[in-house]
Amino acid sequence: MKACGVFRAEKEVVLLELPEPSSPRPGQILVAVEAAGVGPWDELVIDASWDVELRPPAALGVEGAGKVLAVGAGVTGFAVGDRVLAHEAPLPGGSGFWAERVLIDADHAAACPPGLDAVHAAALPVNGLTAWQSLEKLELGRGQRLLITNGGGATGALAIQLAAAKGIEVTATASASGAERLLGLGATEVVDYHDPNWPTRLPGGFDAALIIADGTAGTALPLVRDGGRLCSLTSDAPPEERGITSWDLYVEPNGAQLFQLAEQVAAGTLELAPEPLPLSEGPAALARVVAGRAGGKKVVLTTA
Structure with missing residues (x-):
């Protein structure tokens, strides 16, 4: 079958011809992949x-x-024949979604709601679950204030929407060109991260911070009130101080959560911005995503 990945334990991403996955074992399903998401985490997968x-x-x-x-x-x-979407890690078949077929755990899959196409479905799992799980851990309620760094990325944009739907007041850092879009998604305020003095433009006293941009955890911490919370998605949560709870979060597969997210996308209450590309462009697509040149869109590889 056609695939895109690594031939050996090295960083070069190439097009491949792989053997078919094995038959599913108990609790597993074999999926004919229609579309697969690309993220900066795929580089982390390559070097383990x-x-x-x-x-x-x-x-x-x-x-x-x-x-x-x-x-x-x-x-x-x-x-057989059901449409599904999933985030899977670890990979039970030792191989991932950038292929014509993949073996996954059934418990990690979600039924794809009617009206949700494969490209939008594939754009959702990792970013959507990350946003959902981080907000769940932050435990914020209506009227509380949240700072999100890199609100213009795929995870940040989803977190803004999910938080705003709960009545949380969101301030996000993003490029000036993306401000209008994020305000439309529910952000209360957008600050240009290109301004080196952006932290001084904010009053502070945030109930929590969600760190999505590398190197911003230490900058955001002083803006969180005493006893607040900081969740880092970039593995750099600072030491706790002033009673602030600080931790790193790593996404986990969850079929039930993913189904709820997919229903919101299908209903039009959660917006995605996917950019479909053919599987043959996988190596270039990953290089672009890792370099931060996706322009706020979620790159998705299609097998058709």
């Missing part, structure tokens, strides 16, 4: 900074959408 049990030669990709081809023993939630 994020160990998802990749077994080269193997396809990259820890999220995607497609149709069920086969189900293993004990799987009752899905049948």
